Amino acid sequence: MKKKLKIPEFKSNEKEKEFWKNIDITEYYSKDDFKEVSFPDLKPTSRSISIRLPEFLLTRLKEKANELNIPYQSLIKQYLSLGLVR
Numbered sequence: 843m844k845k846k847l848k849i850p851e852f853k854s855n856e857k858e859k860e861f862w863k864n865i866d867i868t869e870y871y872s873k874d875d876f877k878e879v880s881f882p883d884l885k886p887t888s889r890s891i892s893i894r895l896p897e898f899l900l901t902r903l904k905e906k907a908n909e910l911n912i913p914y915q916s917l918i919k920q921y922l923s924l925g926l927v928r
Contacts, residue, residue, distance in 0.1 A: 844870055 847870040852858040895903075900914075907914035 844872060846870070 847867075850861070852861065903917060904914045907917040910917065
């Protein structure tokens with residue numbers, strides 16, 4: 843630790859946001875001060891969307907998902923993920 847960081851009490855979230863936005867934390871901490879943590883119970887947030895697909899495409903997706911024994915929406919998510927990685 844480089845020097846002690848005094849964190850004031852904040853009267854509102856806006857004041858706290860402003861404080862953290864304007865502070866250079868590297869003046870107080872070096873990378874050796876931090877340790878790796880894991881949050882195993884965190885789940886990514888999901889959001890519902892609507893998408894129009896041709897009938898034949900949706901049918902084919904459902905057939906393929908049935909072959910793989912997974913829900914068709916999970917298969918769509920897998921295909922989207924693969925498409926974004928390439």
